[in-house]
Amino acid sequence: MKRLGILTSGGDCPGVNAVIRGAVLGGDVAHGYEFVGFRDGWRGVLEQDAIPLPRTGVRGISRLGGTILGTSRTNPLVGNGIEGVRACFRRNGLEGLIAIGGEGTLAAARELCAQGINVVGVPKTIDNDLGATDYTFGFDTAVQTATEAIDRLRTTGESHHRCMVAEVMGRNAGWIALHSGMASGAHAILIPEHPVSLDQVCSWVLSARDRGRAPLVVVAEAFAPEGHAAPYAPRGLDTFGRPRLGGIGLLLEGELQIRTGIETRATVLGHIQRGGEPTAFDRVLATRLGLAAVESAAAGRWGTMVSLRGTDIVNVGLEEALGELKVVPEARYQEAAVLFG
Amino acid sequence: MKRLGILTSGGDCPGVNAVIRGAVLGGDVAHGYEFVGFRDGWRGVLEQDAIPLPRTGVRGISRLGGTILGTSRTNPLVGNGIEGVRACFRRNGLEGLIAIGGEGTLAAARELCAQGINVVGVPKTIDNDLGATDYTFGFDTAVQTATEAIDRLRTTGESHHRCMVAEVMGRNAGWIALHSGMASGAHAILIPEHPVSLDQVCSWVLSARDRGRAPLVVVAEAFAPEGHAAPYAPRGLDTFGRPRLGGIGLLLEGELQIRTGIETRATVLGHIQRGGEPTAFDRVLATRLGLAAVESAAAGRWGTMVSLRGTDIVNVGLEEALGELKVVPEARYQEAAVLFG
Amino acid sequence: MKRLGILTSGGDCPGVNAVIRGAVLGGDVAHGYEFVGFRDGWRGVLEQDAIPLPRTGVRGISRLGGTILGTSRTNPLVGNGIEGVRACFRRNGLEGLIAIGGEGTLAAARELCAQGINVVGVPKTIDNDLGATDYTFGFDTAVQTATEAIDRLRTTGESHHRCMVAEVMGRNAGWIALHSGMASGAHAILIPEHPVSLDQVCSWVLSARDRGRAPLVVVAEAFAPEGHAAPYAPRGLDTFGRPRLGGIGLLLEGELQIRTGIETRATVLGHIQRGGEPTAFDRVLATRLGLAAVESAAAGRWGTMVSLRGTDIVNVGLEEALGELKVVPEARYQEAAVLFG
Amino acid sequence: MKRLGILTSGGDCPGVNAVIRGAVLGGDVAHGYEFVGFRDGWRGVLEQDAIPLPRTGVRGISRLGGTILGTSRTNPLVGNGIEGVRACFRRNGLEGLIAIGGEGTLAAARELCAQGINVVGVPKTIDNDLGATDYTFGFDTAVQTATEAIDRLRTTGESHHRCMVAEVMGRNAGWIALHSGMASGAHAILIPEHPVSLDQVCSWVLSARDRGRAPLVVVAEAFAPEGHAAPYAPRGLDTFGRPRLGGIGLLLEGELQIRTGIETRATVLGHIQRGGEPTAFDRVLATRLGLAAVESAAAGRWGTMVSLRGTDIVNVGLEEALGELKVVPEARYQEAAVLFG
Numbered sequence A, B, C, D: 001m002k003r004l005g006i007l008t009s010g011g012d013c014p015g016v017n018a019v020i021r022g023a024v025l026g027g028d029v030a031h032g033y034e035f036v037g038f039r040d041g042w043r044g045v046l047e048q049d050a051i052p053l054p055r056t057g058v059r060g061i062s063r064l065g066g067t068i069l070g071t072s073r074t075n076p077l078v079g080n081g082i083e084g085v086r087a088c089f090r091r092n093g094l095e096g097l098i099a100i101g102g103e104g105t106l107a108a109a110r111e112l113c114a115q116g117i118n119v120v121g122v123p124k125t126i127d128n129d130l131g132a133t134d135y136t137f138g139f140d141t142a143v144q145t146a147t148e149a150i151d152r153l154r155t156t157g158e159s160h161h162r163c164m165v166a167e168v169m170g171r172n173a174g175w176i177a178l179h180s181g182m183a184s185g186a187h188a189i190l191i192p193e194h195p196v197s198l199d200q201v202c203s204w205v206l207s208a209r210d211r212g213r214a215p216l217v218v219v220a221e222a223f224a225p226e227g228h229a230a231p232y233a234p235r236g237l238d239t240f241g242r243p244r245l246g247g248i249g250l251l252l253e254g255e256l257q258i259r260t261g262i263e264t265r266a267t268v269l270g271h272i273q274r275g276g277e278p279t280a281f282d283r284v285l286a287t288r289l290g291l292a293a294v295e296s297a298a299a300g301r302w303g304t305m306v307s308l309r310g311t312d313i314v315n316v317g318l319e320e321a322l323g324e325l326k327v328v329p330e331a332r333y334q335e336a337a338v339l340f341g
Helices: A016-031 A042-046 A081-092 A103-114 A139-160 A175-184 A198-210 A248-260 A280-298 A330-337 B016-031 B042-046 B081-092 B103-114 B139-160 B175-184 B198-210 B248-260 B280-298 B330-337 C016-031 C042-046 C081-092 C103-114 C139-160 C175-184 C198-210 C248-260 C280-298 C330-337 D016-031 D042-046 D081-092 D103-114 D139-160 D175-184 D198-210 D248-260 D280-298 D330-337
Strands: A003-008 A034-038 A050-052 A096-101 A119-123 A163-168 A188-190 A216-220 A264-268 A304-309 A312-317 B003-008 B034-038 B050-052 B096-101 B119-123 B163-168 B188-190 B216-220 B264-268 B304-309 B312-317 C003-008 C034-038 C050-052 C096-101 C119-123 C163-168 C188-190 C216-220 C264-268 C304-309 C312-317 D003-008 D034-038 D050-052 D096-101 D119-123 D163-168 D188-190 D216-220 D264-268 D304-309 D312-317
Touching (some): A003 A016, A003 A042, A016 A034, A016 A096, A034 A042, A096 A280, A119 A280, A139 A175, A139 A264, A139 A280, A139 B139, A163 A175, A163 A248, A175 A216, A188 A198, A188 A330, A198 A248, A216 A248, A248 A264, A280 D175, B003 B042, B003 B081, B016 B034, B016 B280, B042 B081, B096 B103, B096 B280, B119 B280, B139 C280, B163 B175, B175 B188, B175 B216, B175 B330, B188 B198, B188 B330, B198 B216, B198 B248, B216 B248, B248 B264, B280 B304, B280 B312, C003 C081, C016 C096, C016 C280, C034 C042, C096 C103, C103 C119, C119 C280, C139 C175, C139 C264, C163 C175, C163 C248, C175 C188, C188 C330, C198 C216, C280 C312, D003 D016, D016 D034, D016 D280, D042 D081, D096 D103, D096 D280, D103 D119, D119 D280, D139 D163, D139 D175, D139 D264, D163 D248, D175 D216, D188 D330, D198 D216, D198 D248, D280 D304, D280 D312
Parallel strands (some): A003 A034, A096 A119, A163 A216, A163 A264, B003 B096, B163 B216, B188 B216, C003 C034, C119 C304, C163 C216, C163 C264, C188 C216, D003 D096, D096 D119, D163 D216, D163 D264
Antiparallel strands (some): A304 A312, C034 C050, D034 D050, D304 D312
16 A cells, blocks of 8 residues: 655644645545654654544545644754654655645755655645745635624724724735735735835825725734834743733834824734634635645655646646745735725 | 604624614604714714714615714713703704713713703623623624634644633623633633632643643633732833733733743734624614614603613613623633533 | 433534533533433434443534534334333433423423433524523524525625515524514515515515615515415425425515516525534523533433523423424514514 | 726626726726716616716725626617617717626627727626636635535534535536535535536435435536436526426435435525625735726727736737636546545
């Protein structure tokens, strides 16, 4: 019996389970593969923490958020990791490994392939900032969840004649802000790719107010106003274990209120964007990526990842895929900015 | 033509528009009333900022969040307010006023009635902490929105073996935390009515972890751990206009992580709980309250508010209704706490 | 170890799993009960098809639609059923049984209790037509699902200037039609408790059209127009195994179009109303009913069912509960009808 | 002032209002266009039933289902239509027309352009069967709505061990069935592009049952089993104005039950798929198409339609776009079919 391993690594992302199901069913039906699931990403590989994944093990999971395999941020390239991966392949009789993860996981996969270990990658990030694929699964769900939340904020802004600020995810790229801002009719969308000054933001806010609207600002967590040295302290613990000052959303709450005189309220949407049930779009995309990953393995296309191009799922070399971060092109920002005015 | 005024005051709350529509249609069809809407609560009354509200003006609004009349926190009892209200009644030829608002609005309504001004109240708060009514409209929507968000947080907790903390609204009472925590299967629900120590919270968290679960904590914004002097600084601006340190959610993120060693993430659900489309439950309740408010006016039951008792809408004297805050009874907390263990 | 059995019987209803979880956790934590689940309702009791239900068996199920135990329409009173139930009690060492079901199940429970067999009932029907309880769990979800669907139909009606007809469930009572019709702003709500003529329906439809609206009609499946002998043939198979003519929704589609000249489209919402994830309201209600059922068992209150009264869960004798069907009172219909005009 | 006309034609489709808003804001801000909206599609053009569409007229509409302009199935090519369109252009001083519609509308646009009348098309169909574009807006919402409904049906199937059949829209192509079936984990997806016999369907159903699943069948309304002469009578009125026998969903309900012995229930999802609030995906796509349509007009690219290719919006000649219906390719069906087994 031919065997493949499968693991999920990095941050949570709606659709991971649909990838797993697609791979296991596709491998079973079309190729007679048997599957081994590793728990908590590369940790499970290195520590031989594996579970069998028969088709009954993936029943009904395509609509479930999270990952039935668990995840971690373990890096297999540290220390003796590569030897550990080899040992795991030997002990489990693996022909190859399907690695579902973000940039770090795919970079590890590339290195492992360079060392002769068979890996196929499935790109995974709600941020949609991986190159060589039109969209990553999880992104559509994040945008939908953010949009529904912003729709709710909007009515409160209008009732109180307030400016509402919604901080969405996006550590390196503003895709979630761009799409959820466009979908919710924001009067300003702020993304790291296109720094603008606080004066500019105030001008958009005042202009919306003057047209009788309750101003709505959607900001990516990584945005920093022009002229500010760095992104505002990301949330987390300071050296004393106390919560740090809030991020850009809360800063805007203060600054916009002071500068425009308009009562302003910020909401940090946070983790609700990366969990829960995937949209139908993401379930279909993720299922197709899982099916394609196992086809890639069966065809020996190691060192590639599966990727969406138009309506097709294709293979892209990991070298190409990891070339550079996919940020929002200026033209896409300008297209959206037409709607601010 | 008999005329009634209508206003909406205080914080945003899903269902306000359904109350307005219920009152206007009910008044028109059953009693031939004409309606005047005041903009932004008592401000519109004092400043004579009024719009006619014909039945065509309330078309299709019962499913819309927010309030078509706008809202504010203006208090009509300050300064010459009472004379201003009287002047507004005279100028608009009002028989009475339907005031949709929270505790402050209802207290003002009581005082105005004591001064001979005809007001009927409709209780409004997502916090569900007004007495003399089984539920307030808006509460069901807040709980549903919070529950959907917490469902999303849950899958991320499980994928990462993290403890997730969700901070929900509730300035004086823990109703939203109690219901959304019970609905989402929380391992700890923390409400101001029932202070517990951080040690107790850690014990629940560790116990859930030891049973193989990703611990889930739902906390009301007003909760303070036993032995702590005061609620953690509510979010807002400090005296320099800078955002303050986060509330109890972020504090728990830090404390639980340090004390239990379990990676912990907090999300402050914030304003998404008080805006947006009302649930069907709230649309029905709010419509019935609007219909009943106009019946109360027609019957001259001034000085009362409309209220849900079982499945009936009844009138309650404002005196009784404002007697005391409706907090979560200890028995309800203990009922929920059975599920923590 | 004290043991209780649990079964779920009759039609699907959102919230059943939350009842099961509430009972199992409550029984375990507060009373040290062990639980046996019977598969497919009374069939599992009679055929001794049982599974152990430890607390790990009910993890995370409160948000899942359906029932993990399965259901059937087996009647335990037929043939040697009562002896079979006794045998099952003996073999499994049961102190009593928690029966989650509709009218049939509760009637069986009453008879079994009369024969000395210990049963506590939990009323279950999306139709909300069981007496002695303010609401049954599942009803809120059915109304919410129907309302969301009708909101979608509405925009199509408005775009095309059509009359839209939505047929909702309700075999004996019009509760779902009443609430979803009120929530969605229907121009006519048709329920079996209040027969009206087709002429009256046409008059409401034309009146809405004349006010510039796209008429919206919400009809309960059991409604029959005045002067018609019987409810229109319920959907199903005829004696040749062919699908029968559609129900009242399709009849109205034809009749309204012919009589008013307005293009009309009917949609039969069907089974989407009785499946899927329960609303937060239903999860809370169902969890509380499950907790209360096990308290009732522990206190020996056999022959009762648990019931919602206002915000309290109480016990009601099955005799009283089964007295008569809870239909929509005329006053509630008239309250809603104010909004048609 | 340069002026453009805009109309919406054909069946309802979520996202139409977002197209209108995108066009009006984009035209106003970037090009100084003034807009005239025609009511009810080509009827408004021919009957000069026009309303001004200033930017205040499109406020907040991108999330609303339906079309603020209304729609109809009027064909402008009939009779003196072309002269009527010319007259309308003259009287309103139009530089060109943005026509948002399906195949019929785009074919009319092509003919009008051939006659020297300036039209830009925006393809619109929930069925996703228009060529020369990766997706049409409205499709994602239809798939999401169908998937949520099928998720609900599924739990009922599992509770009762029934086979559930969901009939979805798709008059010529099976796209909605393919995507919603894949997203919901169907055991059989039946589309007109790939006729299979009832025996094959029964075999899939029995196989699912034998693996312990409740069989789930998703069928496009236009599917006909192999060997059957024609699609089953589409729902509608017969020559006597009575509702016709149900469509393929109901036929399968009968046939599958008789042939497999498994209790089977069909639900015809119907119009809920084509109305209501668009998903974020559709709002973004529709907004971008609206912006691009006005750019196309400004650039004089008459006789084209705007279209999605990968992540880009491009122009495609109407000739090419109308070449042939975009049906589900066999490879996409086979990809999905792997999951049936």
